Amino acid sequence: MTGVKFKISPPWILYVSELNALFYNDPDITIEYNNDTISVRLFVNNDRKAAALMHLLPFQKRFGNAILNIVVIPSNNSIEEMDDNSFFTTTEEVKSLITMQDYFEAAFENNPVFAFTHVVEGIFSNTLTYVVFKNRVVQFFADNLNDIHGNISTLYQELAKDVFNMENISGVLFCTDIEEKVGKPLGEWP
Numbered sequence: 001m002t003g004v005k006f007k008i009s010p011p012w013i014l015y016v017s018e019l020n021a022l023f024y025n026d027p028d029i030t031i032e033y034n035n036d037t038i039s040v041r042l043f044v045n046n047d048r049k050a051a052a053l054m055h056l057l058p059f060q061k062r063f064g065n066a067i068l069n070i071v072v073i074p075s076n077n078s079i080e081e082m083d084d085n086s087f088f089t090t091t092e093e094v095k096s097l098i099t100m101q102d103y104f105e106a107a108f109e110n111n112p113v114f115a116f117t118h119v120v121e122g123i124f125s126n127t128l129t130y131v132v133f134k135n136r137v138v139q140f141f142a143d144n145l146n147d148i149h150g151n152i153s154t155l156y157q158e159l160a161k162d163v164f165n166m167e168n169i170s171g172v173l174f175c176t177d178i179e180e181k182v183g184k185p186l187g188e189w190p
Helices: 011-023 047-056 100-107 156-163
Strands: 029-034 039-044 060-063 066-074 079-081 087-089 114-123 126-133 137-141 151-155 172-176
Touching: 011 029, 011 039, 011 060, 011 066, 011 137, 011 156, 039 047, 047 066, 047 100, 100 114, 100 126, 126 156, 151 156, 156 172
Parallel strands: 039 066, 126 172
Antiparallel strands: 029 039, 060 066, 079 087, 114 126, 137 151
């Protein structure tokens, strides 16, 4: 293996790669990274999806001394930015985002990696929202020294755990759908 050169990308590049892998096939989202400003912009052609992502994604991610800015840009002016980095909406459709299920279904609408959401109420007096991804392995380049190609191989549920702002999200569990031939062992839960 002569001539192979290894290098390690900064951790914010890994985050952008995870974000890109999660939304790469989404027809409503285009992602651009700017290395000079250490920022990533998500251009979203769906107001409801843009509002959901503004709520679910962090505005910034700190990696030691470096800060990655994350900006969601909707396709029109139905979502307005306020001075304190919060947003208000001007359409009724966007205002319909109330539950975690609403937010995740809007964020992953038309995204082929998403399977469904399922809400279970009353478990330990809490409501649990399962966000279920398709049963597929995702690979992306990440300067991974443990892989001959430098890739990371993982599941979409693991990307979601890393990408979303878990401080704003309570009672949400990310998981992977079962293969159709497996089924629920006893057909009982959830």
